[in-house]
Amino acid sequence: MDRIARLASQKAVVIFSKSSCCMSHAIKRLFYEHGVSPMIIELDENSRGREMELALIRLGCSPSVPAVFIGGRFVGNANAVLTLQxxxxxxxxxxxxGAIWL
Structure with a gap:
């Protein structure tokens, strides 16, 4: 859990994703269209990805990806982000x- 918190605070927007997940792709695209350059952590390409995925599930993210953090705060999964949109x-x-200026 500490690793998740540390990574989530490194940039204004952090997305935990899997490269094969279509919802992760859609959420990343949504942020790119807003002009945001998020930090992307692909769990399926990370040696500690399974450990981080379990921590995200304990945090309440179900399904585990995409898991979005804005300003270091856990926002939620794709449904939560789309609701905010x-x-x-x-x-x-x-x-x-501080992810966008407009």
């Missing part, structure tokens, strides 16, 4: 975290 609060969160 639809209700208009994602952009404000990204501004507050």
């Amino acid at each position: 639809v209700n208009g609060s994602l952009k404000k969160m990204l501004k507050d975290a």
Whole structure:
């Protein structure tokens, strides 16, 4: 869990993902379209990926990916991020975290 927290605080937006996950791909694309350059951690390409995946599940992320952190705070999975996008609060969160300037 400490490793997750340390990684999540390294950049304004951090996404734990799997390279083969279509929802992870969609969420990454959403952030890119907002002009965000997130830190991406591909769990299936990381030697400690399984350990991190279990920590994300303990944190409450189900399914485990994508798991999104904004400003070092756990936001949630794809459903949570898409809800924020639809209700208009994602952009404000990204501004507050310093991920975008507009």
